[in-house]
Amino acid sequence: MQYIGYKGNELTYMETPTLIIITLLCATGAYILGRNRASNIAYRAGKKNVLHSLPYYYGVLSALWCVLPCLFIVLAWNLLDDYVVHTAIVKLLPGSVQALPDSEIELMVNTVINNALYPNALIGSNPPDYILQAGQDYLRWQQLSQLSLTVVVLISLGLAFSLGWLWIKPKVHARQQVERVFQWFLLFCASIAVVTTIGIVLSVLFESLRFFQSVNLFDFIFGTHWSPQTALRIDQVGASGAFGAVPLFLGTLLISFIAMLVAVPAGLMSAIYLSEYASPRFRATVKPILEILAGIPSVVYGFFAALTVAPFIRDVGDLLGLDVSSESALAAGLVMGVMIIPYVSSLSDDVIKAVPQSLRDGSLGLGATQSETIKLVVIPAALPGIVSGILLAASRAIGETMIVVMAAGLAAHLTVNPLESVTTITVQIVTLLVGDQEFDSPKTLSAFALGLMLFIVTLILNYVALYVVRHYREEYE
């Protein structure tokens, strides 16, 4: 943890947000001018239908002419800017520094930038002259870059604006052009989800690959000893750390299993009662109340598990003469189970409701009691949906983080005893990545490997859930 409150030299010149605001203002202006120009053309021609499209389409077209190129320039500039300045700083540093490995150069560049931005922040440290010099150059370039960006954007604004102005002719199919841009924008928005998936896969995969360069994949998946903490110092005994993830997998499974033991019976039975037995009024009151459980943030459940349930279980254990850890898997699992009750129940509720009434009527007509009908007819008919709901709830339990971070343990014990403390994949990811970290150590990278495992497991569970629903569902229509 660190205190961040220091403000360094503010870089002057127009900053990116100002530029974007100016661009948007220009676009508004272009819209009004473009619309008026189109109206004027129509007016001068003496009849309204000389224009291909309504005047405001010409306005929107002019505004798009302004916005799109400028936003592109600003974005591209901001992305490339850092890289260019970085490379330039490295070139400025003396040859002895440039010969260092990449990570050290990276560190040096950061020192340069910090020194330049916060000259008084590091009192007592005396950076060498070349760092101060490079820092000054960095500031100058940063300003130069921002200045030239301002100039480029303003010029291109003017250019785009006049082009857009000239573009307004009666024969231009303004509406079609605007609609095409609109459609591309919609497609862009829809593909953000794909980009996110690619981003997740790339980020987790690349860091994991780097991890597997130093740790064998099989040692990771089948190793039974997990202690990444020792990897802090190179000269230490056992400095390489132990990255056998089996205790984590087992701990995750244990806690999720306890959670499912709570959630599946409770969720399924309440769904059955609410959809088969309850009066509409009872259902309308109780269902939303039960769904509050799903809306409560997991950090609240974590608080409850760590400060109320875990001490309670320990006290009960003491009364019974059992030795219960204060971070027992049982506490975390029970509370997690309560959290996922609504997932199981609302998914099962939907599929139970979807079973046609004629099936129930047939069974009741043959003399079966209501519970026999439910057990022998309704549940089998709804089974694919129920199974898929349970799988989705399990994937939720495996990926749940805050409850286990707050209520489960940190040390990796290879045990299936619910009264002992176990640790999970998500707990380890959080402990490895929160706080000070070096980006290259296997300790940090192992978190990404664990993230990859988590991602794969939840993906498989979701896929199987979807598959079960699609392939085993009965169509009644």
Place this chain on the structure above:
Amino acid sequence: MSKAKSKVSIANNLNTIDLVQRNLAKRKRAEWRFRAYGVGAILFGLACLLILFSDIISKGHGAFMQTQIYMEVTLDSQRLNIDDPTSDQQIRQANYDSVLAQALIAQYETGSTLSENTADSFKPLSALDKRQLLNLISTGAVYTIGQRLSDNPQLLNQTVGFWLIADDDVDNYVKNIEHGGKGFSSRLNKQQQEWVNNWMANEQVRQVFNSTFFTSGDSREPEQAGIHSALVGSLYMLLVTIGLTFPIGIAAAVYLEEYAAKNRVTDFIEVNINNLAAVPSIIFGLLGLAIFIGFFDMPRSVPLMGGLVLTLMTLPTIIISSRAAIKAVPPSIRDAAYGLGASKMQVVLHHVVPLAMPGMLTGAIIGFALALGETAPLLMIGMVAFIVDVPNGLMDPSSALPVQIFLWADSPERAFVERSSAAIMVLLAFLITMNGLAVWLRHRLGRSYQ
């Protein structure tokens, strides 16, 4: 032949009815048991909810009240180190610790405000006693004194009565006594308890609404810690999330429902969105860490980053609920608009989106409520820093309300746990308001097409 057959069938029938009758009681019991399981499951869920809420309220309600101690302090200019009462700087930097210490110790060394039953306290206090006495008042109390003096400089060299914030241990002790307990003796020693008891007997102790909790940032001292900066950080993040997720989510839903052709690309996008909705939130934190911070070199711990990560996390949920809302708009509306000569974009923007808006808003608000309570991805992108100042913008380091809850819940001090539950109550109040708004919108603006 036929007679014999009918006889047999009658015998069988009787037999079946007998069988049914014999099993009926058992089957009815099974029916009753099954029903009881259902009721039991519902009661279990409701009981969990009740226990959760009552536990948090009982742990946290105390944090909304604060113990203050009345103390008459002489604002001696010499002790304060002020020679020029008009100088703002001198007043700001004056030595308030010294006058406060003087006021506290003077009570006992002169015995002016003492009750009779502690006559032995008249002897001079040892250095250790003095320190223990000073520990009863919060270190933040000097700001109260300084603030009053800088507002009214004419008070210099006068004796003024102040209600000063008590230390958190005193706070706990007093609250416990007021609730009929005997007081926690673990953090206050005998002597300190006696002092506090004396103050209480003299009515020098009062409980007031804890405004510090809502107006200040995090602090190492529980009695000075508040949720203001965390709350502002959370609201900034929510602002970013709403600003990005809502338009993008609607646009994506419109594309998938109205524009996309049924082909491989569309299928791929759909599968992606459904999968993303089920990816654990911590994975989005890893994405933010590796891509935004590691690759694009963006700053850590700022609301903009947090908002971006929450946007990616919420987006799939919002797209799915917006699609459902668009699906609910009947095709006849579109056909009517096309029939009048509207173009595709006009149909979408003038008819479909406005009609689907209530449904989309409802789904979006529920999604934003989930984003507001999310903690795990924020831990990944470094929003766990100790932040005192209220963030001034999207690029200022900040904390978030759920993260603050997490940090305080981890702290060994009892008073922080109390504040943590109070922060949970504030968070839940926000979430309940948002969900209530969603329900209200659905009732108010929703329409049926039957």
